[in-house]
Amino acid sequence: MTYQFDFATVLAQWPQFLEGAWLTIQLSFPATIIGFICGTLLAIGRRSGTGLIARACGFYVEIIRNTPLLVQIFLVFFGLATLGWKVSAFSAALLALVINVAAYSCEIMRAGMDSIHKGQVEAAECLGLTKAQAYWHVILRPAMENVYPALTSQFVLLMLASSVTSQISVEELTAVAAHVQADTFRPFEAYIVVAVAYLALSLLMRLGLWAFGQLIFTRRRRLKTAG
Numbered sequence: 144m145t146y147q148f149d150f151a152t153v154l155a156q157w158p159q160f161l162e163g164a165w166l167t168i169q170l171s172f173p174a175t176i177i178g179f180i181c182g183t184l185l186a187i188g189r190r191s192g193t194g195l196i197a198r199a200c201g202f203y204v205e206i207i208r209n210t211p212l213l214v215q216i217f218l219v220f221f222g223l224a225t226l227g228w229k230v231s232a233f234s235a236a237l238l239a240l241v242i243n244v245a246a247y248s249c250e251i252m253r254a255g256m257d258s259i260h261k262g263q264v265e266a267a268e269c270l271g272l273t274k275a276q277a278y279w280h281v282i283l284r285p286a287m288e289n290v291y292p293a294l295t296s297q298f299v300l301l302m303l304a305s306s307v308t309s310q311i312s313v314e315e316l317t318a319v320a321a322h323v324q325a326d327t328f329r330p331f332e333a334y335i336v337v338a339v340a341y342l343a344l345s346l347l348m349r350l351g352l353w354a355f356g357q358l359i360f361t362r363r364r365r366l367k368t369a370g
Contacts, residue, residue, distance in 0.1 A: 182248025255286030
């Protein structure tokens, strides 16, 4: 049995794929930014000397990292509706993605912070830096630089994981593929096109994050040049 590929009818729906890709970006970009900020705050909380805060942050991280993203999306979407808060599917999906990536970013950033030797902090304080200045220049920025490749991979995985938001009718790439294959009766071709689109988005995202890293991590760039 031979299968005759017919991409023409699928590619004729390119405006829908373009809209789906744009919605995927609209979900992923703010979720990445907000999730990273929240994750960094959680990492600071987990390393704080206050036991209650550290345990609360750890409890949150363990719950999120040990439950499926799809279940978290359903809990946010249906849970908010049950409480009487009417939010769009897009807003619920964005909130669920932020909640999810914050937990993973927390553990990545915590590992980066733990890699900073305590002597460096003491040296910064001896030089007259305030606690806030020492934390920013000696802990946070070097920690982020140390774990930036891991953060990059996590953010790309977040963009790919946004495909499950189609289960609550968010019209991103995967949802568009479902509509196109239903209209054209060409599921194989439709999902091949979507796979290529996700691959292109992943490569573009990695390139953008690499360029951002080159911009803000000047020390790493100097060390590579010297090597």
